[in-house]
Amino acid sequence: AAGVIQSPRHLIKEKRETATLKCYPIPRHDTVYWYQQGPGQDPQFLISFYEKMQSDKGSIPDRFSAQQFSDYHSELNMSSLELGDSALYFCASSLDLGRTTHNEQFFGPGTRLTVL
């Protein structure tokens, strides 16, 4: 079965650079969530989209922005990168905001971002 695809899997950037992370949800899924997991930490919710509109916002820095496109894939744009942005970034997808599937989300393998 098709899963959530994230690219790139690994990314190394310098401080103050920009990065773009991409997420391709499971086919027919219309909801995308982004989470950030720091070393040894639990995943923290950043932002979500449903039907190409932002549906919720968590602890996402103003330096980050995201959007969902017409084909439902999503991109997380990160600017003025800081050392503290080094983390594993997960994308998850679900159908219909999880309303019909009891909020079950399917996670991608993550993008490991290292800021030097």
Added chain:
Amino acid sequence: GNSVTQMEGPVTLSEEAFLTINCTYTATGYPSLFWYVQYPGEGLQLLLKATKADDKGSNKGFEATYRKETTSFHLEKGSVQVSDSAVYFCALTTRPSNTGKLIFGQGTTLQVKP
């Protein structure tokens, strides 16, 4: 606010031992509860879920029962294997004003020795 608290790890067990990882929650509304597992270097995989009080989720020998009276969702397995070594996260989402975001506990590392 909504939150999840897990027992601290690491939990170290011998193969075939009984496993319990405690999870308690605080939530408004009616939460759905989940256990996710993260193997080394990999993403999060849904292990099991329960969507209402007294529901029991089960998968791959793991079980957890949604206990509303004690606000708990403890993970259990009768006989662990070395391959179960991973980090386990308890998580919730809430309804009705729900956008589906997951709130995770801090994770519990399980190490199973042969």
